[in-house]
Every structure is written in structure tokens, then in C-alpha cells.
Amino acid sequence: MTLRSRFTLFTVFWLIFILILYNIFVYFFVIRVTTRGELALMTNKTDLVLDSIRQKNMRGLDDPKLLIDLYNANEMMRIVTADGLVVNQIGDRELLTLPATATPSMMSETRQLNGQRIIYLTVPLFEQSRFIGTIEAARRLTVLDSYLQILVGALSVTSIGAVVFAIFGTLWFTSRLTGPIGQMVQTMREIDRSGKL
Numbered sequence: 737m738t739l740r741s742r743f744t745l746f747t748v749f750w751l752i753f754i755l756i757l758y759n760i761f762v763y764f765f766v767i768r769v770t771t772r773g774e775l776a777l778m779t780n781k782t783d784l785v786l787d788s789i790r791q792k793n794m795r796g797l798d799d800p801k802l803l804i805d806l807y808n809a810n811e812m813m814r815i816v817t818a819d820g821l822v823v824n825q826i827g828d829r830e831l832l833t834l835p836a837t838a839t840p841s842m843m844s845e846t847r848q849l850n851g852q853r854i855i856y857l858t859v860p861l862f863e864q865s866r867f868i869g870t871i872e873a874a875r876r877l878t879v880l881d882s883y884l885q886i887l888v889g890a891l892s893v894t895s896i897g898a899v900v901f902a903i904f905g906t907l908w909f910t911s912r913l914t915g916p917i918g919q920m921v922q923t924m925r926e927i928d929r930s931g932k933l
Contacts, residue, residue, distance in 0.1 A: 747906045752899060759891045766887060770880050774855050775844055778873045781806045781813065782859045785871050794863040798823040810876040817869045831874045840867040853877040
């Protein structure tokens with residue numbers, strides 16, 4: 737293998753390695769930032785429900801008006817009492833199939849539901865330090881996931897372009913670099929041959 741080929745392979749290998757690491761970092765960074773944004777949106781909605789309940793002295797949990805103003809497509813909100821009874825709910829039918837849970841601690845996570853990612857949030861309700869129920873909220877991340885598919889496509893195309901550019905650029909650079917070296921080697925061979933005659 738010639739010096740030129742070795743240099744080209746070495747350069748392209750490291751570029752591909754760096755691009756893969758960079759793309760993985762960008763992908764997971766975007767997922768993290770956008771998921772945080774979705775979680776913040778759901779947290780704000782549950783905080784509004786919690787404020788409304790507190791203004792009514794923790795009464796009216798079953799009032800339909802409590803959740804209806806905050807409903808958005810691809811979302812679900814419900815109120816579950818401490819004994820696990822759903823007293824108020826609104827939302828996407830598929831999201832409403834999630835099992836209702838009454839938990840005295842706040843929890844947020846990303847789950848899978850029928851092959852789709854959703855963000856799930858629970859906020860406990862307390863009345864004078866007594867646990868009385870939970871506000872549950874869930875939101876589909878389908879729009880976010882479609883943007884992530886576009887991101888993956890864009891990163892793939894730009895990475896392929898960068899690799900092709902690197903191959904041709906490295907070949908051009910090594911030809912410019914190794915050209916004078918090759919001439920020196922040729923001249924030394926001629927000098928060596930002429931010295932033997």
C-alpha cells in the first residue's frame with residue numbers, strides 16, 4: 737500500500753469516527769432538550785390545574801371545566817383519587833388507556849405506547865399533609881419524533897457529503913504532498929544508478 741493510500745485511509749477513518757460521535761451527540765442532545773420542553777409544557781398545565789384546585793380549597797376535583805380548558809390534541813389529563821378512582825379525565829382515547837395510578841410523589845418519564853413515545857407526568861395532591869389524589873398528564877411525542885427523523889436524514893446527508901469531500905480533498909492534498917517526495921525518490925534512484933556506471 738502506498739503512502740498516499742495509507743494517508744487517505746487514515747484521514748477518512750478518523751473523519752468518519754469523529755462524524756459518528758458528533759452525530760450521536762447532536763441526536764441525543766436534541767432529544768434531551770426537546771423532551772425537556774415538552775415536559776415543561778405539561779408541568780405548566782398541571783400547575784394550573786393544581787392552582788385551580790387550591791383556590792377551591794381542594795374541592796371540585798370532578799368538575800369537567802377544571803381540565804377542559806387545558807386540553808390539547810395528543811394529550812391526556814386526569815385526576816385520580818387516593819384510592820385509585822378516576823374522578824375527572826379528558827384526552828386522547830389511546831392515552832386514556834394508560835393505567836390510572838395514585839402516587840404521593842411527583843414523577844415524570846418517557847414511555848412507549850403502541851410503538852410511539854409519550855411523556856408521562858404525575859403530580860400529587862395534598863390537603864393539610866394528607867394525600868388525596870394525583871393529577872396525571874400524558875402527551876404524545878409524534879411531532880417531535882417526526883422532527884427527529886428529519887434531523888437524522890439531514891445528519892446522514894451532510895455526513896456522507898463530508899466523507900466524499902474528505903476523500904477527494906485528501907487525495908488532492910496527498911498528491912500535492914507526495915508529488916515532490918516522489919520526484920526526490922526518482923532523482924535519488926537516478927543518481928544511484930549513474931553512480932554505479
